């Protein structure tokens with residue numbers, strides 16, 4: 001398999017774009033090698049500039065639950081384009097998508113659309129701070145909430161402490177209000193509340209997908225809800241990834257834990273740039289122009305993006321059973337690979353939520369970021385490049401979640417498992 005044209009394209013891109021990519025994870029840095037330059041997607045497949053075809057387990061990092069070029073989404077977008085790309089004035093399409101979002105989530109009465117998950121989360125946090133008249137927030141180590149200043153705070157030790165920025169360019173003052181706790185560890189969250197009586201909100205990925213796939217324990221989420229209630233603090237579920245991916249009706253529907261604010265992205269735009277945040281009416285009422293908390297966007301609620309999102313969510317609503325089918329298929333995939341790994345003496349930890357799947361080369365179960373970091377990165381890199389050369393496109397970092405789409409067939413899953421067997425054998429034979 002030749003990737004000469006990708007290598008050439010990457011060299012040229014690096015002359016003009018920092019690192020050759022417009023989002024760092026695409027650069028293959030943690031697995032080595034050159035990123036594949038894509039020309040086309042079709043269903044479950046990607047084609048690169050050299051003409052190689054891959055089964056795609058990245059799906060644009062989540063959005064494409066119906067695969068590439070889904071007929072109804074494509075049609076909706078083309079139809080919308082014909083009426084104009086953007087108006088900066090209200091359209092009925094926004095109300096229609098809002099109606100669908102409210103139907104999907106029990107805890108959302110009203111919703112505001114933005115253009116990315118990052119925007120959705122930073123706006124939701126402003127809203128929580130405005131609503132509670134407090135400044136501090138609690139986030140969990142290993143959870144990713146977009147690249148805004150206050151949320152780019154890394155793991156310290158596991159102990160709850162005031163966070164340090166994880167990127168140059170973020171003033172320490174800006175992260176002074178971000179407290180860190182350990183995922184699935186209620187004591188560390190309690191410590192944050194012991195340290196501060198000024199906590200506006202706790203933000204969490206209820207099904208964490210940015211340290212690999214690490215779902216929160218149900219009991220932990222219940223305790224977190226209780227802790228928030230006792231302290232007059234809002235609970236934000238960041239479901240930018242898990243929304244419409246892990247479950248159809250949000251993490252609330254499988255955990256019984258009610259969030260105050262939910263942030264959405266990825267699938268909600270059907271492949272176009274859309275983010276959203278929603279809450280009960282009382283909270284949303286303080287958002288501008290109804291209330292004083294400012295938030296805005298020139299391209300927010302863009303009609304083409306709304307059309308794509310509406311088509312995607314309509315299809316999900318009409319095929320609510322699809323998530324169970326995807327879950328069965330994703331489970332078969334990781335269980336199959338795990339068995340092949342074990343046959344070669346390699347231990348894998350696996351998990352699945354809906355169409356999201358995760359695996360770690362790790363001897364022990366993974367419950368938090370520290371556990372995830374104990375995985376075998378070298379083995380992952382070998383697995384990744386081996387699978388790529390066999391025509392299977394997995395996320396190029398062990399800290400990412402895998403996705404299947406409705407276009408991923410049982411046959412593709414079996415082929416993937418077979419290929420993994422070959423790769424595990426090659427790895428263990430040195």
Ligand SMILES: *Cc1c(COP(=O)(O)O)cnc(C)c1O
Nearest residue numbers: 116117118144145146238240241
């Ligand atoms: C992807 C993601 C974001 C950021 O969304 P962007 O659209 O990349 O800005 C925020 N939170 C979670 C949980 C995500 O997975």
